[in-house]
Amino acid sequence: MQIDSSISRRQLFQTCGVGVGKVALASLLMKGSAEASNVDVPASFATPQAPKAKRVIYLFMAGAPSQLDLFDYKPKLQELAGQPLPPSVIDGQRYAFIQPDAAVLAPQFPFAKHGQSGAELSDRLPHLANIVDDLAFVRSVHTDQFNHAPAQLLVNTGGPIPGRPAMGSWLSYGIGSEADDLPAFVVLNSGGALSGGASMWSSGFLPSQHQGVPFRSSGDPILHVGNPEGIDSRMQRKSLDLIADLNRRRYEVTKDPEIVSRINAYEMAFRMQSRAPELMDYSQESAETLEMYGAEPGNSAKGFANHCLLARRMAERGVRFIQVYHGGWDHHSNVAGGVKAQCQQTDQAAAALVSDLKQRGLLEDTLVVWGGEFGRTPMVEASAALGRSQGRDHHPQAFTMWFAGGGIRPGQTIGATDELGFHVTERPVHVHDIQATILYQLGIEHEKLTFNFAGRPFRLTDVHGKVVKELV
Template sequence: MHHLQHITRRQLFQTCGVGLGKAALASLLCQTSTATAASAASEPHPALQYRPRAKRVIYLFMAGAPSQLDLFDYKPKLAELAGQPLPPSVIDGQRYAFIQPDAAVLPPQFPFAKHGQSGAELSDRLPHLATIADKIAIVRSVTTDQFNHAPAQLFVNTGSAIPGRPAIGSWLSYGIGNEAEDLPAFVVLKSGGSLSGGASMWSSGFLPSQHQGVPFRGSGDPILHVSNPESIDQRMQRDSLDLIADLNRQQLQATGDPEIAARISAYEMAYRMQSRAPELMDFQQETAATLELYGAEPSNPAKAYANNCLLARRMAERGVRFIQLYHAGWDHHSNVAGGVKAQSKQTDQASAALIKDLAQRGLLDDTLVVWGGEFGRTPMVEASAALGRAKGRDHHPQAFTMWFAGGGVRPGQTIGATDELGFHPTESPVHVHDVQATILHQLGINHEKLTFTYAGRPFRLTDVHGHVINTLVS
């Protein structure tokens, strides 16, 4: 019987807060209970329609938007036109954050060279990535609908520019669950500063709350309050949780509210994590050679990204389904050369080390690694040639670069191309929704079938869009 039929008049007014506004929420819970029950069932989700090529995802999200023109997409034409304004026809009808009408062309800030048997063309700011050029696939023609940071970051992570939609990791947790019994299915690791998209980027949205991302800290307790106070021993903790669980089960039986089931699950997961989390964070188990490979220093906050990459590998070994690394600091409206140089120094070694380490441990074949930001950078500076000495690039949604490795990705290829100015895709355009569809596909999921009914209609990560990038994957 539906849980709302068990709510008493007193319970209704207890949960209404300052008014009857939550009555609308109750009606939405009616619509979602069936899907919630389906997610908890033991049989496979109906969206599982393909042979999985990956068991887990590690997503290296470079917040702020790396300049593809100074890292991946070499354009000699920009050097020829340096300091000149672009023809008005190029930017007519385009929307930008700060570009002026007479914005001047900015040439590539670093030399490029080809690497590996694949001949991948990379900036000299990526010397470590160059050593694994044949293990990755580069996509130069990614495009997005958003041109400001917060909505663009939300769009990449949740499929919508508006807060409130579930993140990719939440969809995976909901659709195929978790392999780890004592760690969350969806873990978030942060470095480099603040994020424009905020916590909405790892929210479970309208999915049950047990599917939300769990942020881990790089020092101290990995999760706040995971350690017991000195006066609480393990026996007392277990007895307290058992009592709370009994009370919650009584309330669940009385009301059928699915969020109570989520609360019970969260308490039990937190208890299991109390023993697992400290072991997970203990890098003393790692060899000196592994720490050197990543450039990791557990006690050094300046090495947060490298530490997080190593931690991501340890989580992959322990069955975490979706591991999201957010590294902020790529927003270079001025001094793009200095900014790219600094951020590449922080991230290049550890990103390449992650691929090497996964491969040597036999984990790369079933771990999909994704690297990219929310959009790209323009081929021109924000101001005119006379004022363009700051040499920064504006937001560019039309074309940017991502790379992929492992998890059924066909390595050693470069997909897509842009015009001679790096402005528009000219070959194999790839939309953000296509990237999302492909991630789900590699874990065996048909993105059109993984849905959740909310507010009267079925929602999915890719909304009504998205196609698998068949040239990228096998």
């Protein structure tokens, strides 16, 4: 089904260009047309069940965390360390860099079971270990792509090449926003450059008002919506009133609905200018909350922690889809040092986000997702003989993700891999299945939420995807 929002609004923002501030304003205008304050899913693409989640916080670990050193313990790798994998295991496989006869690399950290669920985690995740019974792990995720850019695009947009709408854009298009003064789809990045680039939060062929809006951690949170130097709020208000009066007079003459859209856009801009600074004002948070996250506003070294706290604040204010990117997980060498460093930056804040949402009563209708674009190989990519410490290559055949809240059934581990952590042996879950499940929890049937483009209907999951019923 193609949802027909106001033509005049669409035309207005198509002609306004694609500046981030303008996209943000257009996203705000969807509030009035979608009336989706309580996930009011149109019947044409609604699931049989009522929505379990109102919003999504997706913690995307760009670069691909090593599941074998974090979530999927394989004693057999310790036994075979230094030996090549059997040819029968690796026959016909493709790799980004290493050769198929590369030696096995043992798990780099000790593992232990935690909670009533008995979830097994590496000792690099002590904070996550404290909340395992609130989480659901899927160890059998797999993907079609083995290089970073296409794999990241596949997870975020459903396709391996640029041009497809992001998941957050589909949600903005389908069910709008709860907020009337913040964008429906917000992007936070604490990891620097991303292989998939800005295409991962692009609206693609959807109307541009559904594009993700990057928020900055310092200065104006959103570009191009702040007042120029010398213009204060009083002067701006008087200017807007004058412009609105002129526009209303012109509307009485032409009856052009596009003029009304312009008036609304100016008003929304004014409201968001007030809302965004309040959103970024961490002085409202207690010292205990900042300590729980490990957050330190203004300190870029604490970027992920700051963004997790900001994600919770956005969830409280009705942002529909909050995408938190954190790079640095691409460990082709020194996987032990790399995983240790990244867990020090992310483990505490990710666990705090789940706990904080839970204690505020937000977790039940906020779906939290954690994962990368693929996994890492059981074999070593670089050896000490080459002058580099040991690392792991890209591994699309199997990796782990975890989920919390939003109607997800916690305290379970779904799927399994073989004794080498190479192939999925139980309940395979494709990236498209993850996307279908996320939409399902929001009350959306992924096969029905479509947009006609280039002569055919498109959807987030393309022609694939099945809901992981065990997860929900």
